[in-house]
Amino acid sequence: MDLATFAQVIVNGILTGGLYSLIAVGLTLIFGVMRVINFVHGETLMIGSYLTYFLFTLYGIDPFISLPLAIFVLFSFGVAIQRFFINPVIDAPHFNQILLTFGLVLILQNLALILFTGNYVSMTTGYSAISLKLGPIRMGLARLTGFVIAIVLTVLLSVALKKTEWGKSVRAVTQDREAAMLMGVNVDRVNILAFGVGSAMGGAGGVVTSMIMYTFPLIGMLFILKAFAIVVLGGFGSIAGAVVGSLILGLTESLVTNYLPNGSGWAEGVSFLILIVILVIRPKGLFYVE
Amino acid sequence: MSNKGYAKILSLLILLGFLLFIPSVLSQYSLHLMILVMVFVVIATSWNILVWTHQISLGHAAFFGIGAYTAALMYNAWQLPIYFDLVLGGVFASLGAILIGVICLRMAPWALAIATLAFAEAVKILVIMLPGLTEGAEGVAIAPLYGGGETAKVYAYYLVLAIAFLTVLMAYLLKRSKLYYAFTAIHDDQEAANMLGINPTKYKVMAFTTSAFFVGVVGGFYAHYISYIDPHGVFNIHISVEAQIMPLMGGLYTVAGPVVGAFILTLLGEYLRITVKTGYLIIYGIILVLLIFYLPKGLVGLVEGWTRRK
Numbered sequence: 001m002d003l004a005t006f007a008q009v010i011v012n013g014i015l016t017g018g019l020y021s022l023i024a025v026g027l028t029l030i031f032g033v034m035r036v037i038n039f040v041h042g043e044t045l046m047i048g049s050y051l052t053y054f055l056f057t058l059y060g061i062d063p064f065i066s067l068p069l070a071i072f073v074l075f076s077f078g079v080a081i082q083r084f085f086i087n088p089v090i091d092a093p094h095f096n097q098i099l100l101t102f103g104l105v106l107i108l109q110n111l112a113l114i115l116f117t118g119n120y121v122s123m124t125t126g127y128s129a130i131s132l133k134l135g136p137i138r139m140g141l142a143r144l145t146g147f148v149i150a151i152v153l154t155v156l157l158s159v160a161l162k163k164t165e166w167g168k169s170v171r172a173v174t175q176d177r178e179a180a181m182l183m184g185v186n187v188d189r190v191n192i193l194a195f196g197v198g199s200a201m202g203g204a205g206g207v208v209t210s211m212i213m214y215t216f217p218l219i220g221m222l223f224i225l226k227a228f229a230i231v232v233l234g235g236f237g238s239i240a241g242a243v244v245g246s247l248i249l250g251l252t253e254s255l256v257t258n259y260l261p262n263g264s265g266w267a268e269g270v271s272f273l274i275l276i277v278i279l280v281i282r283p284k285g286l287f288y289v290e
Numbered sequence: 291m292s293n294k295g296y297a298k299i300l301s302l303l304i305l306l307g308f309l310l311f312i313p314s315v316l317s318q319y320s321l322h323l324m325i326l327v328m329v330f331v332v333i334a335t336s337w338n339i340l341v342w343t344h345q346i347s348l349g350h351a352a353f354f355g356i357g358a359y360t361a362a363l364m365y366n367a368w369q370l371p372i373y374f375d376l377v378l379g380g381v382f383a384s385l386g387a388i389l390i391g392v393i394c395l396r397m398a399p400w401a402l403a404i405a406t407l408a409f410a411e412a413v414k415i416l417v418i419m420l421p422g423l424t425e426g427a428e429g430v431a432i433a434p435l436y437g438g439g440e441t442a443k444v445y446a447y448y449l450v451l452a453i454a455f456l457t458v459l460m461a462y463l464l465k466r467s468k469l470y471y472a473f474t475a476i477h478d479d480q481e482a483a484n485m486l487g488i489n490p491t492k493y494k495v496m497a498f499t500t501s502a503f504f505v506g507v508v509g510g511f512y513a514h515y516i517s518y519i520d521p522h523g524v525f526n527i528h529i530s531v532e533a534q535i536m537p538l539m540g541g542l543y544t545v546a547g548p549v550v551g552a553f554i555l556t557l558l559g560e561y562l563r564i565t566v567k568t569g570y571l572i573i574y575g576i577i578l579v580l581l582i583f584y585l586p587k588g589l590v591g592l593v594e595g596w597t598r599r600k
Binding site for chain 2: 094095098100102103105106107108114221229232262271275276
């Protein structure tokens with residue numbers, strides 16, 4: 001085996017893992033607090049990526065400037081979804097919640113299909129073609145920046161969860177909703193904020209996706225399936241688990257793509273395989289928080 | 291039996307007579323629609339059985355696809371009478387269900403929902419990636435059912451009507467049997483059911499396998515009827531979505547609900563597909579959201595509410 005290629009494959013895997021973690025961290029945050037299977041989460045990525053694409057192609061706004069904007073827009077979007085759709089069914093059976101978020105996905109996806117057509121679109125920024133060389137390893141500048149954005153946002157969120165009043169409430173609700181309520185935590189507020197922050201992370205994921213790959217109306221479904229696999233892998237509700245799960249998935253996909261015959265086709269299935277294997281050997285995930 | 295009971299049986303007989311009679315008056319296209327309706331009656335009814343045991347599947351397309359592929363590949367290899375293919379399609383789909391069952395039926399309902407979704411995607415990728423066995427992404431062509439043509443369509447209709455009839459009959463008998471009490475006990479409180487000596491896993495796997503079997507059979511029928519299948523078509527996530535939304539619209543926990551839902555939504559879906567074209571599924575999404583908020587018991591629940599009030 002060629003060592004340089006191997007190193008390149010590993011680096012690619014880690015960079016992809018970073019992108020996955022942006023999406024998975026938000027999803028696991030929302031699940032931890034509300035125990036809701038949120039399919040809409042993939043659509044926050046779709047909205048974020050189209051937002052970035054149109055701001056760039058129509059007004060020449062750089063993705064770096066779109067990033068805070070997307071975070072703000074998707075935060076508001078998440079708050080609205082929580083307030084008007086999820087909250088009314090928060091005590092309904094899981095079943096109703098799953099179908100509700102599925103219904104919202106159908107609406108958003110098809111709205112995008114009607115507005116933007118089903119075509120794949122991608123944009124070319126001034127730094128799209130630049131790649132850095134580190135010895136034998138090449139890294140696309142855009143991909144590397146995407147990775148850095150992912151790391152920075154995840155670290156910020158972790159710090160917020162550890163240090164701030166809101167973060168402590170979030171962790172309290174994640175551990176035991178009833179007890180948190182009895183201790184005077186305003187659960188409604190925690191829910192709304194967690195949904196907003198989680199959606200904002202998804203939106204940031206969208207900004208990064210449009211920088212490094214392409215976007216299309218069904219892109220949310222592509223990522224949400226992987227994100228679910230990651231979240232199950234890492235343990236529902238665990239931020240650290242989501243990050244580790246993302247890296248595992250990114251690395252595995254990269255290795256499979258490069259070292260198996262027909263690898264890129266098989267790589268698409270790796271997340272599901274990992275998911276099923278983890279469910280067998282450790283049904284509650286690697287980092288389950290009780 | 292009460293008057294109401296007789297009225298119910300009489301109306302069912304009239305409905306059945308009507309369904310047996312319509313091929314002679316319907317156009318080829320309308321008959322095609324009725325065939326699709328029957329396919330979805332089977333899918334929706336089977337899916338609804340799972341709900342009785344408090345399980346959610348987001349991956350019923352997997353069983354449909356497995357049935358379709360089994361039937362198509364078996365037929366192309368050995369040209370057995372198609373009834374063998376259909377049953378084999380059902381059996382293979384059931385094997386898939388047992389596999390899922392062993393892996394994850396002890397999980398929480400939400401985890402099962404995700405696992406079934408992943409299962410459907412995983413099977414699709416297997417089919418695409420093993421072209422030696424399945425002909426891959428290109429799909430499989432099969433000789434048309436009963437030689438094709440106008441009369442063949444009528445035969446196809448009667449065949450799928452029979453499958454749908456058996457599925458609904460099975461659901462009806464299941465609902466009146468002792469098994470249903472076990473199912474309901476599991477649905478209401480799994481721990482308590484366990485203590486009373488009802489083994490939840492056994493009954494859940496049983497419900498899952500039964501559900502998958504009928505979907506597999508109708509998947510096999512679909513392959514023969516449409517005479518060409520490909521992985522993206524038969525493992526399409528929209529089949530799994532329809533499987534949920536139809537029972538929900540008609541009324542969960544009832545036998546009539548999924549049938550009503552399948553009729554309305556198949557016909558509505560076809561109408562929208564032709565008139566709206568791009569993004570017509572948005573209407574499905576809106577219906578789904580409205581149902582969850584305003585009509586969680588479905589149309590059958592609504593009608594029962596009315597008759598009870600009188």
